[in-house]
Amino acid sequence: MSKCRAEAAAGAAGILLRYLQEQNRPYSAQDVFGNLQREHGLGKAVVVKTLEQLAQQGKIKEKMYGKQKIYFADQDQFDMVSDADLQGLDGKIVALTAKVQSLQQSCRYMEAELKELSSALTTPEMQKEIQELKKECAGYSERLKNIKAATNHVTPEEKEQVYRERQKYCKEWRKRKRMVVPSAAHLKTGGFISCQATELSDAILEGYPKSKKQFFEEVGIETDEDYNVTLPDP
Numbered sequence: 001m002s003k004c005r006a007e008a009a010a011g012a013a014g015i016l017l018r019y020l021q022e023q024n025r026p027y028s029a030q031d032v033f034g035n036l037q038r039e040h041g042l043g044k045a046v047v048v049k050t051l052e053q054l055a056q057q058g059k060i061k062e063k064m065y066g067k068q069k070i071y072f073a074d075q076d077q078f079d080m081v082s083d084a085d086l087q088g089l090d091g092k093i094v095a096l097t098a099k100v101q102s103l104q105q106s107c108r109y110m111e112a113e114l115k116e117l118s119s120a121l122t123t124p125e126m127q128k129e130i131q132e133l134k135k136e137c138a139g140y141s142e143r144l145k146n147i148k149a150a151t152n153h154v155t156p157e158e159k160e161q162v163y164r165e166r167q168k169y170c171k172e173w174r175k176r177k178r179m180v181v182p183s184a185a186h187l188k189t190g191g192f193i194s195c196q197a198t199e200l201s202d203a204i205l206e207g208y209p210k211s212k213k214q215f216f217e218e219v220g221i222e223t224d225e226d227y228n229v230t231l232p233d234p
Helices: 002-023 029-040 044-056 083-119 123-149 156-179 195-207 212-219
Strands: 060-065 068-073
Touching: 002 029, 002 044, 002 068, 029 044, 029 068, 044 060, 044 068, 195 212
Parallel strands: none
Antiparallel strands: 060 068
16 A cells, blocks of 8 residues: 555656746646646645655746745756856747737637628528518519509599598688587587687686686587697698
């Protein structure tokens, strides 16, 4: 059992050492555990203990950052990099960054296009809609044909005559509405109360104990408003 644990610890040490050297950046034990747990199945306690052992052995460096320990690869094992090399790396970083941004932009365009295509009709759906539109157009064509074939069309002259008569009657209605008050027989016989009758009703109302509306109801006077009748616009 001890041998198995030793082999597991050795395997964990190799994994962690290789990871820190490849990444060459500082990590906390929690960061290393989170990054490697899914791929290698290392427990947090194993990661913490192994990192401490590697630091004690001098294979990695350990530094306190506040209350937290930070681990990173020993920089002495790496070759010295000149300023020219650093500038070259910076140039590559700029070029790769621009490439990444360009690819991200392309991805956004393609995602937008994919979304638009996904919301569009499929070929069978479009074919079905075309058939429905053709059927609808055929129905309209048939209706139009029947309308054109009908013999009861109103001629422009007849239409104009109807408009003229309407204007004439509306004008007369408006004129009489200013002159008279509709009587009880107004809508039934076409009769009107004259201005004298209006003056008479006003005189009666001066001594009448009820409202004008009640008086009209009692004597049978009806108005346009009683029947929700309004004078059409000119």
